[in-house]
Each structure stands twice: as C-alpha cells, then as structure tokens.
Amino acid sequence: MISDILQNLNPGIKGLHPYEPGKTIDEVMLKYGHSEVVKLASNENPLGASPKALEILENNKHELHLYPDGNGSKLKEVIADHEGLLDENIILGNGSNEILELVARAFLNPQTSSMVSCHAFAIYKIVSQATGAKLIEVPTEKWGHQLKKFPTYLEENTTVIFIANPNNPTGTYNSHDEVYKLLRDIPSSVLVVLDCAYFEYVTKNDYVDPLALLKEFQNLVVTKTFSKIQGLASIRIGYGIANSALIEVLNRIRQPFNVNSLAQELARVAICDAQHIEQSVKLNSLEGNKLFDKLTNLGMECIPSVANFISFKGPFVGQEMFKKLLERGIIVRPIDVYDMPDFLRVTIGNKKDNSRFLKALEELL
Numbered sequence: 001m002i003s004d005i006l007q008n009l010n011p012g013i014k015g016l017h018p019y020e021p022g023k024t025i026d027e028v029m030l031k032y033g034h035s036e037v038v039k040l041a042s043n044e045n046p047l048g049a050s051p052k053a054l055e056i057l058e059n060n061k062h063e064l065h066l067y068p069d070g071n072g073s074k075l076k077e078v079i080a081d082h083e084g085l086l087d088e089n090i091i092l093g094n095g096s097n098e099i100l101e102l103v104a105r106a107f108l109n110p111q112t113s114s115m116v117s118c119h120a121f122a123i124y125k126i127v128s129q130a131t132g133a134k135l136i137e138v139p140t141e142k143w144g145h146q147l148k149k150f151p152t153y154l155e156e157n158t159t160v161i162f163i164a165n166p167n168n169p170t171g172t173y174n175s176h177d178e179v180y181k182l183l184r185d186i187p188s189s190v191l192v193v194l195d196c197a198y199f200e201y202v203t204k205n206d207y208v209d210p211l212a213l214l215k216e217f218q219n220l221v222v223t224k225t226f227s228k229i230q231g232l233a234s235i236r237i238g239y240g241i242a243n244s245a246l247i248e249v250l251n252r253i254r255q256p257f258n259v260n261s262l263a264q265e266l267a268r269v270a271i272c273d274a275q276h277i278e279q280s281v282k283l284n285s286l287e288g289n290k291l292f293d294k295l296t297n298l299g300m301e302c303i304p305s306v307a308n309f310i311s312f313k314g315p316f317v318g319q320e321m322f323k324k325l326l327e328r329g330i331i332v333r334p335i336d337v338y339d340m341p342d343f344l345r346v347t348i349g350n351k352k353d354n355s356r357f358l359k360a361l362e363e364l365l
C-alpha cells in the first residue's frame with residue numbers, strides 16, 4: 001500500500017506545499033484558444049536573452065555528448081572578475097534556487113530553525129521545511145523586511161536567515177546599512193543568505209554592496225541569477241559568492257554536473273553584455289514608472305518596487321481577477337500563497353504588453 005511508503009516520508013515534507021510556477025503561454029493558448037498571449041507572470045526580461053549569448057547559441061557547435069565542466073572553471077573565472085573575488089569564492093547552481101537549497105541542506109535540520117520575513121520569496125520556506133527545521137517569520141513594515149527586528153526573533157538554534165533583496169513579490173529592498181547592521185548584531189554562527197536575484201535592476205544609491213559585506217563578514221552567502229536581467233531563465237543558472245570555506249562545504253553536496261555546458265557558455269558571455277543590461281534597466285525604469293502611475297490612476301494600491309515587477313491591490317480577490325485576465329490571454333501572478341490574497345503581481349513588460357494588460361484590467365474593474 002502506498003500509505004506504507006508515505007508514512008516514512010521525512011516529517012518536514014509531509015505538510016509541504018510545492019512551489020507553484022506561473023502559467024506558461026502554451027497552457028493558456030491551449031485552454032482559452034488565444035493565438036497571442038501576454039506573459040507578465042515570472043519576472044522575465046521583456047527584451048529576451050542577451051543578444052551576445054544568443055550569438056553563441058547560433059554559431060557554436062555544441063558537444064552534447066560530453067559532460068559539462070563540473071567545476072565550471074571558465075565561467076567562474078569571469079564571475080570572479082565581475083564580482084572582484086576569486087574562483088574559490090564562487091559556487092554555480094542550476095538556477096540560484098539550487099544554491100538556496102544547498103544552504104538549507106548543509107545548515108538546517110529538525111533541531112534547528114531558519115528565519116525569513118513574512119511575504120518573503122516562497123522557496124526559502126520550502127527548502128527550510130523540507131529539512132524539518134522550524135521556520136521563524138518576522139513581520140513586515142510597509143511590506144518590507146524589518147531587518148532591525150530580526151535579531152530579537154532569533155532563537156538559540158537559528159542557523160540560517162534568508163533575505164530577499166529586493167524581495168519577490170513585494171519589490172521592497174533593504175539598504176546596505178540595514179544589512180550591515182543585521183550582520184553586525186547577530187552571532188557569527190548564524191548564516192545570512194542575501195538573495196540578490198534582481199540586483200542589476202536596483203538603481204538606489206543606498207543599495208547593498210555585496211563585496212564590502214563579504215570582506216567583513218564570513219557568515220554571508222550572496223546569491224545572484226542569470227534568469228532575470230540576462231534573460232536566461234530557461235537554461236537554469238545562478239551562483240553564490242561567499243568565503244571559500246563556505247563554498248567548499250556547499251560544493252560537497254552539489255551534484256557534480258549541476259550546470260550544463262550550454263548554460264555555462266551563455267552565462268559567460270551574458271554577464272559581460274553591458275549593453276543588454278543597460279537597455280534592460282532603462283526599459284524597466286521607464287515602463288515601471290508608467291505602469292505604476294497607470295495602475296494608481298485606475299485606483300490600485302501599488303507597493304513601490306525597485307525590481308522588475310509590481311504587486312498591487314484592487315477591489316477584487318486576486319485569484320478571481322487572475323482567472324478573468326487569463327481568459328483574456330493575460331498571465332499575471334496571484335500571490336495568495338504569500339498571504340496577500342487581495343494582490344496581483346505583474347512583471348514590468350514592454351510597452352505593448354503592459355498596455356494590453358492595463359486595457360484588460362481596466363475593462364474588468
């Protein structure tokens with residue numbers, strides 16, 4: 001009987017709700033019969049992948065029969081240069097989510113606890129709970145992480161703090177000073193994971209300088225991804241930077257060939273594609289401001305965001321409006337799983353997609 005097997009499930013996995021990804025364009029086309037669908041659901045880059053990376057894809061002959069470089073040496077060299085660190089300070093992941101999971105597996109177990117902010121990126125909860133660790137959630141203020149409160153919520157067995165900066169789905173961020181003070185005020189035995197998936201989009205002067213923090217604190221891992229500004233979400237690649245001893249520990253439990261050859265090659269070029277990054281930031285700022293204003297004019301309550309998405313609340317239940325928009329071929333994200341049932345999250349797209357979304361929303365209000 002299946003229940004015989006399931007009774008042996010790790011206790012942390014028993015009550016776990018899996019991550020729900022955004023709907024795909026194909027799914028919506030098939031279900032609603034649309035020939036054109038607008039996807040503003042997963043914070044992808046409306047400009048697409050780095051053109052330099054696409055060139056590599058077209059022009060290179062790929063040796064698909066060979067295993068990838070398990071150490072990712074060439075890519076690590078470029079990342080090291082980009083971050084001002086050494087190869088030994090870098091770990092590559094199958095998306096930055098993998099790094100988050102490696103940290104959880106390495107430092108959490110049923111005798112420990114992890115700490116996150118309320119409304120923080122969902123993966124932290126999943127990777128923590130899967131280990132059987134207790135999850136401590138710190139209340140937000142104006143939807144933002146209250147890092148100054150984190151030390152007071154620490155328990156004796158807390159080993160990991162996850163911080164999304166900026167946070168998904170709220171789009172809020174913490175300043176360098178706030179993160180610095182947190183690191184200063186907690187025991188050095190507590191590992192802080194600073195998730196900077198949307199790093200390049202942030203144009204605030206007081207935003208974090210990861211290198212400065214890493215120079216001073218050894219209990220810090222910073223994660224970044226190629227899925228967002230570099231537009232390489234489908235090939236799954238991200239990385240973590242930290243003290244070399246910490247990287248060595250995480251490498252012990254990493255699958256030997258976790259990042260495929262193509263991802264390594266494309267990421268190596270994309271990280272240096274300054275023009276694509278600059279254009280993406282510009283478009284995001286321009287369209288983001290317009291979208292924010294137009295949503296506000298429609299009577300929505302928008303959370304100010306420094307990232308490439310906006311969460312907003314209106315006179316509706318998020319799930320219901322999400323379904324109505326789907327029927328019109330517009331995919332956004334309901335965020336009731338983040339305890340924000342009255343909100344929707346929309347990715348800042350290009351002018352055309354944003355207009356289609358706004359038009360549909362206006363008609364449905």
Ligand SMILES: Cc1ncc(COP(=O)(O)O)c(C=O)c1O
Nearest residue numbers: 095096097121168197225227238
């Ligand atoms: C805050 C945050 N961290 C990490 C990730 C995961 O990114 P990746 O595609 O690198 O696994 C996301 C993806 O949406 C995110 O929003």
